[in-house]
Amino acid sequence: MGEGVEWAVHCCLTLGWLGDDQPVSTARLAAGYELPPAYLNKQLQALVRAGILTSTAGARGGFRLGRPLDKITLLDVVTAIEGPDEAFQCTEIRQRGSGAESPARSFVAPCAVSTAMRKAELAYRRALAAQTLAEVKVAAERHVPRLEDSVRRWYGRG
Amino acid sequence: MGEGVEWAVHCCLTLGWLGDDQPVSTARLAAGYELPPAYLNKQLQALVRAGILTSTAGARGGFRLGRPLDKITLLDVVTAIEGPDEAFQCTEIRQRGSGAESPARSFVAPCAVSTAMRKAELAYRRALAAQTLAEVKVAAERHVPRLEDSVRRWYGRG
Numbered sequence: 001m002g003e004g005v006e007w008a009v010h011c012c013l014t015l016g017w018l019g020d021d022q023p024v025s026t027a028r029l030a031a032g033y034e035l036p037p038a039y040l041n042k043q044l045q046a047l048v049r050a051g052i053l054t055s056t057a058g059a060r061g062g063f064r065l066g067r068p069l070d071k072i073t074l075l076d077v078v079t080a081i082e083g084p085d086e087a088f089q090c091t092e093i094r095q096r097g098s099g100a101e102s103p104a105r106s107f108v109a110p111c112a113v114s115t116a117m118r119k120a121e122l123a124y125r126r127a128l129a130a131q132t133l134a135e136v137k138v139a140a141e142r143h144v145p146r147l148e149d150s151v152r153r154w155y156g157r158g
Numbered sequence: 159m160g161e162g163v164e165w166a167v168h169c170c171l172t173l174g175w176l177g178d179d180q181p182v183s184t185a186r187l188a189a190g191y192e193l194p195p196a197y198l199n200k201q202l203q204a205l206v207r208a209g210i211l212t213s214t215a216g217a218r219g220g221f222r223l224g225r226p227l228d229k230i231t232l233l234d235v236v237t238a239i240e241g242p243d244e245a246f247q248c249t250e251i252r253q254r255g256s257g258a259e260s261p262a263r264s265f266v267a268p269c270a271v272s273t274a275m276r277k278a279e280l281a282y283r284r285a286l287a288a289q290t291l292a293e294v295k296v297a298a299e300r301h302v303p304r305l306e307d308s309v310r311r312w313y314g315r316g
Contacts, residue, residue, distance in 0.1 A: 001245040001246055001247070003247070003249060005246060005275070006246070006247075006248060006249060006251060006271060006272075007251065009271045010251055010252065010271060013271075014256070031255055032255045032256040033251040033252075033254050033255045033256070033257075034251070034254040034255045035251065074274055074275065074278065087159040087245075088159055088163060088164070089159070089161070089164075090164060091161060091164060093164060093165065093168055093191040093192070093193065094168065094191075094298075096191050096192040097189055097190045097191045097192045097312070098172070098190040098191070098308070098309050098312035098313070099191075101308055101311075101312065102302050102303075102305070102308055103303075106301060106302040106303065106305075107301075107302075108301075109300075109301040111298070112294050112295075112297035112298035112300075112301070113164060113167045113168060113171075113294055113298070114164075115297065116167075116232055116289050116293075116294045116297070117163070117232065119285055119289070120232065120282050120283075120285035120286045120289070121282065122285075123281045123282055123284065123285035124278050124279065124281055124282035124285075125278075126281065127277055127278035127280075127281035127282075128275075128278045131274050131277070131278070135274075136270050136271055136274045137270075139270035139273065139274070140252075140269070140270035140271070142267075142270075143264060143265075143266075143267040143270070144260050144264040144265075145260075145261075145264065147260070147264075150256070150259055150260055151256050153259075154255070154256035154259065155256065
């Protein structure tokens with residue numbers, strides 16, 4: 001997993017703290033976390049494609065949340081940034097070499113190795129889907145006094 | 159995740175079917191799944207380092223299971239092949255840019271984003287740890303008639 005997920009979740013939280021009154025540019029979001037703007041912009045565009053953010057063009061354009069943080073799960077963000085593919089990719093090696101002698105009907109059911117790995121990935125995805133960004137925001141605020149005020153001030157939203 | 163996990167789990171199952179009477183060479187295991195021997199050997203050496211396999215040098219040398227399949231979990235194999243690091247790596251971007259104004263004590267507790275992601279990875283690891291290779295072997299045998307006989311015959315173990 002690349003840094004994209006970390007960046008994307010933090011940017012969504014920031015947009016949550018700023019509210020949706022005016023869009024925030026890539027340059028500002030990048031400066032807000034000292035990230036490379038061009039690469040961050042790729043992640044933000046992926047969030048737009050997934051409907052997590054909306055973007056406005058123009059000199060005063062930028063990004064807003066596409067829906068409230070309690071309607072965005074960690075799975076939404078991970079899928080938007082990393083893609084929908086599972087980490088474990090079965091290449092059906094069971095059918096090769098020594099397996100080539102087994103009758104074709106042996107391979108109708110999914111490979112037991114793949115099934116076992118997918119079971120674990122399903123547990124991962126379920127745990128991601130069970131957590132909304134609203135909950136992550138509350139957890140972040142618990143440890144940093146006046147975090148929302150501090151972010152709003154930094155972005156000039158007083 | 160690379161193909162290494164798929165290869166490693168299948169090779170362990172094969173060694174389980176063959177029993178531990180004589181070691182199996184990299185060349186034979188590679189041929190048994192039509193895999194590139196040099197790259198497969200790297201995965202097998204990683205399993206040896208993790209204690210999942212043992213290796214014997216020499217012309218008649220090769221690999222045996224280091225312990226029974228019911229004492230090897232999917233997590234053991236994934237950790238041996240992919241390493242112990244979690245997929246999500248927190249780089250503490252919360253402390254940069256807008257975060258730099260917060261007092262140092264704000265960052266004593268782990269980042270909420272990291273905590274949330276780790277919760278999901280823990281669910282993944284728990285699900286991997288809950289499945290032994292003995293269970294995967296039983297599931298594989300359920301769909302392929304006389305799988306053990308077929309593998310033993312291919313490896314000349316009649």
